[in-house]
Amino acid sequence: MIRGDIKALSAYHVPDSSGMIKLDAMENPFSMADNLRKEWAKRLAEVNINRYPDAEMLNLRKKIAKHEGVEPEQVLLGNGSDEIIQMILIATVPGTCVVPGPTFVMYNLVSQWLKRPVATVPLAEDFTMNEEHFLQVCAREKAEVAFLACPNNPTGNLWRQERVEKIARGMSGMLVIDEAYGPFSERTHNYLIAPNVMVLKTFSKVGWAGLRMGYLLGDAEVIAQLNKVRMPYNINALTQASAEFLLDHFDVFEAQVAELRDERERMAEALAEFDGIQVFPSQANFLLVRVSDATRVFESLKKAGILIKNMHASDRLLVNCLRITIGSRDENSALLAALREIQL
Ligand SMILES: Cc1ncc(COP(=O)(O)O)c(C=O)c1O
Structure with a gap:
């Protein structure tokens, strides 16, 4: 039957994000433009x-x-x-x-x-x-x-x-x-x-x-x-x-990547200005930050409708760390606004 070591594992957990600003999974936040979407659908219809x-x-x-x-x-x-x-x-x-x-x-x-x-x-x-x-x-x-x-x-x-x-x-x-x-x-x-x-x-x-x-x-x-x-x-x-x-159509996505890189720099600067947030250097489409109580900040953001990733319990080096995916300008600004409202 099922191996004991498999029984001891937990299944890969993906949290429910319905209705939330989703900054937890390093996705690209931009949906495809209508004209491109129509062309794509046409191509799929030929399969x-x-x-x-x-x-x-x-x-x-x-x-x-x-x-x-x-x-x-x-x-x-x-x-x-x-x-x-x-x-x-x-x-x-x-x-x-x-x-x-x-x-x-x-x-x-x-x-x-x-x-x-x-x-x-x-x-x-x-x-x-x-x-x-x-x-x-x-x-x-x-x-x-x-x-x-x-x-x-x-x-x-x-x-x-x-x-x-x-x-x-x-x-x-x-x-x-x-x-x-x-x-x-x-x-x-x-x-x-x-x-x-x-x-x-x-x-x-x-x-x-x-x-x-x-x-x-x-x-x-x-x-x-x-x-x-x-x-x-x-x-x-x-x-x-x-x-x-x-x-x-890779150029479309390259332009989005460039925009996200700019947003990453804007967010790194803006987050570093908060008392109580330490921002680590990033070359990815997310930022790792440290706060005084990651679980409290994570839960407060969740209540405000923003989902990020709490890394606190995942590694000894990640104590009180949160991972924040870079979203669209509006999503990122919403995160900054929510952080201003909560106790850090
Ligand atoms: C370093 C790294 N490699 C690979 C993957 C998996 O990517 P994929 O969606 O292609 O399976 C991830 C996803 O988060 C990742 O962080």
């Missing part, structure tokens, strides 16, 4: 839904490859980048997986599902990472795989470039550089791709969270191996058609 989707997805992989400056053979597609994390952890030798802590929870969670050991390298109090220490843990644990989110979730910071490069050069196992928030940051790491270095990306944060489309860029030989544990037809026909359409 032959009675047939299985294109299994190789060559057209879409070609488009993504062009977008990223790599070859189509270097692209693996997943139903969200979460699914690709799972594929990587299924296909690599089941030795230790090394991650910094705190970081994105799915690396740990999927490792648990697959009974893979995880070694966490704690970050410093200011969330910086010591690459020598990271490499030492990788060597000591004979790590088969390591994940580095660049920028990191939930801290929002981007590791210094030379640190990422040192880890990429020094690792003997597989390094996965997760760029879920890459579009909001100052650089990409595609140039580091090698037989043991891959770059993971997603469309979720740039505007298409509902689509569930992620992709991995890597060495063609390694991608071909990982492709063997991909569920057949994992990207449905509507998603394939949508992703191709959206890539044809």
Whole structure:
């Protein structure tokens, strides 16, 4: 029957956000313009839904490859980048997986599902990472795989470039550089791709969270191996058609990303002006802040109709921390107004 360790887990919880200003999940706040939405619907209406989707997805992989400056053979597609994390952890030798802590929870969670050991390298109090220490843990644990989110979730910071490069050069196992928030940051790491270095990306944060489309860029030989544990037809026909359409209009989303980056800077400055709020540097589409009582501020904002993420109990380094997704200008201003009304 069901494994004891699975029984001991809790299901991934998504809080009810109906009717609220939703600043908890790093989504793009802008809905699609009417003209674009109509064109998209037209494209979807042409899909032959009675047939299985294109299994190789060559057209879409070609488009993504062009977008990223790599070859189509270097692209693996997943139903969200979460699914690709799972594929990587299924296909690599089941030795230790090394991650910094705190970081994105799915690396740990999927490792648990697959009974893979995880070694966490704690970050410093200011969330910086010591690459020598990271490499030492990788060597000591004979790590088969390591994940580095660049920028990191939930801290929002981007590791210094030379640190990422040192880890990429020094690792003997597989390094996965997760760029879920890459579009909001100052650089990409595609140039580091090698037989043991891959770059993971997603469309979720740039505007298409509902689509569930992620992709991995890597060495063609390694991608071909990982492709063997991909569920057949994992990207449905509507998603394939949508992703191709959206890539044809990527400029629209790039403009939105630029606007969100500006809003992030405005919000970082405005929040730092509050007595009792410490704002951490971010290169993502969210800000991590520390207050004196995160749970009280979280609950007060919820009462005011604003949902953010309380990180307080999730890690020793995140005591009294809140993660705030950058929304539209109006949503962000509503958050600032609500904060002025509550006791910090
Ligand atoms: C660092 C990081 N990687 C991957 C993901 C998963 O993204 P997707 O929606 O593509 O599954 C997230 C989502 O929050 C994330 O923070």
